[in-house]
Amino acid sequence: MLEGIERINEVECEVPVGYVPGMRVSARFFLSEDLEESLEEGAVHQLANVATLPGIVRHALAMPDIHSGYGFPIGGVAAFREETGIISPGGVGYDINCGVRLLATPLRVEDLTQMRALVEELFRTVPTGVGAESRMRLSAQGLEEMLVEGVPWAVREGYGIEADAVHCEENGQMQDADAVPVSKRARKRGMPQAGTLGSGNHFLEVQVIDKVFDPKVAAVYGLEEGQVCCMIHCGSRGLGHQVCTDHLRVLESATRKYEIAIPDRQLACAPIHSPEGEAYFGAMAAAANYAWVNRQVITHEVRKVFSRLFGIEYEEMPLVYDVAHNVAKREEHDIDGRRETLYVHRKGATRAFGPGRLEVPADYRAVGQPVIIPGSMGSSSYVLHGTDTAMERTFGSTCHGAGRVMSRTKAKKSMPGKEVREALMERGIYVRATSDASIAEEAPAAYKESDKVVDTVTRARLSLPVVRLRPLGVIKG
């Protein structure tokens, strides 16, 4: 373990006050001993920096997929009091509401006899990669409504079914969304990109449930062994990136104006109820709505493909759930026996609300919120469920993915994309991408094993496994 850090138990470590100057609270991160060697000193330093921010509650937290980012570490979670706390784009990132959703199908794995044809059809239908353009006919008014209303707008416009919105975090619509502080520049980037997959670690995957850990909860989520599902991982595209860039500039000045001492300029922030803080929060929420609609429109295209090829009705392909991985939310939490309004930043972390919370859809409420953890192209993805322990320990949060262990550049140099593609084909996984280079940079060996990350959150009881999904076909930007 790195010097100055104390292991509290087999899955949890503490970074004490004083690790960096100005810490108001200690920091805690969840990591099993067998993942210790993957821990970067830079990521711990970034986590300790978060603990210096005003109004922080309990601890700065990080999940077992912790790694170095900018501002907050990736895997970072921090909650701030409404009256004394701050809001910071450094706790959300450039890709606002980058997230993941799972779509169920009535198909069994044995029904997929033409995997190559299915993946090629999905690749033709969903605009993918750098420079891909939207097929939506979106007006300026349409974009405005999308930013404020999120998924319910998309459903009204014909890109979904009624049941979709209730199976999204926040019902696919952040109530605090404000389109006014979304600049013309951000809109200009967002207009031609709605309904596009993007690139990097974003993907669309056809998967099969190959293991059920908890049959009772799986049945509640409508999942069973051998079932074919579809996972969509993407975010708010250029619109979200521009919202972050624009507001970071404003919050840089605000940090000085409100005399907030920050150890890293990427942690630029403002009091929650300042004009600058409210403008960022409103624009961020609008970008989050854009991201939900983005995934919704892709869902619609996926349903069309499955319907065309297999004769399935859209209603037979329900949205299991949609989670945000990069977002700040206004939430109620019990702190020392008192219910408080907090602004919870999750950057590369997933909300994992436990049973009984009103935010969890009524049909899932008894078992807690579904948590969707994407793997990489060759490794499994998981569905877990939220727990009371997460509510008590992490403001209802858990990990978001496997976490990289190798840089994209190194991955590209060490494994040619063609070889990665062929090796995956031998394992029965058909990959279609805009270039072999993008396959190389996302090679499974570049990531921590998702099994170990899931094992840590399971042992810490921050969320518990429901099913595991094995990839069959992947499209990448």
Add this chain to the structure above:
Amino acid sequence: MPFIEVPHQADVKVRVWADDCNALFAEAARAMFLVMYVAAEDRGVERSFTVSSDDLTSLMVDFLSELLFISEVDRVVFSSFEVTIDGTELRVRASGEPFDPARHLGGMEIKGVSYSGLGIVRDGEQFSSEILFDV
């Protein structure tokens, strides 16, 4: 090649250096476009703009962010840059070519230019900077 990639697990970090500040900013821009598009040529597509910021570090972030914006909305891949800095104001003439998926794909999409660890250092006659891009 006056820039190198610094190892970073999640994102892309580059170190650029040059004999003067104008050249440093031009190199930073060139590095950013090579990360994104692998290769680019000057085929006469030009854009000129000015940026004004609070300090030199912000100027670097604002300059590169503006190039990202123009590249995406105008679908241009830039390859060369003539930069003139006066205090905390920058003028640039950037040239390149139209985005062509057949030739330019294979790089990494940059989502934003981070302030994390960003500084502009003068060591004797040389200027250098490390820049972290969110990809």
